[in-house]
Amino acid sequence: MTPNAGAVDLAPGVRCDGAHCFNDNDEAYVVHGTxxxxxxxxxAWTDMTLPPPPPIQTVEHQPWAIVIDAHSDRHIVAGCAGGADMGANLSGAYPQSRPPTGSAGG
Known part of the structure; x- marks a missing residue:
C-alpha cells in the first residue's frame, strides 16, 4: 500500500510520508483512510438452461485505521478484506482519546 505520494500533514504533529507516519504529540493518534x-x-444466475455468467470485477472502498503511539512512527499496511489492493488514501488523523463525532469538520 502506498498512501498519497509525498509528505502529508494530517493533524498538528501528525504527518505521513508515503506509507510511513510520524506522531510528535504527547498522546496516541488514529490515522485513517480508505x-x-x-x-x-x-x-445472479436464474436461467439454469444457460451457462453461469462470468464474475464481474467491481471496486469497493474499504475503511482502515491504525493507532500511532505518542512520539513514535509507524509504517501503514492497509489491505483489503477480500479482493486485491489497488491503493490506499489517507483521510486524516484524530487523537485516540477524542474520536470524531461524525459532525462536519470532525
Whole structure:
C-alpha cells in the first residue's frame, strides 16, 4: 500500500510520508483512510438452461485505521478484506482519546 505520494500533514504533529507516519504529540493518534479493493462478484444466475455468467470485477472502498503511539512512527499496511489492493488514501488523523463525532469538520 502506498498512501498519497509525498509528505502529508494530517493533524498538528501528525504527518505521513508515503506509507510511513510520524506522531510528535504527547498522546496516541488514529490515522485513517480508505483502500480501493478489486473484488469479483458473481451476478445472479436464474436461467439454469444457460451457462453461469462470468464474475464481474467491481471496486469497493474499504475503511482502515491504525493507532500511532505518542512520539513514535509507524509504517501503514492497509489491505483489503477480500479482493486485491489497488491503493490506499489517507483521510486524516484524530487523537485516540477524542474520536470524531461524525459532525462536519470532525
Amino acid at each position: 483502500v480501493a479493493c478489486a473484488v469479483l462478484t458473481t451476478p
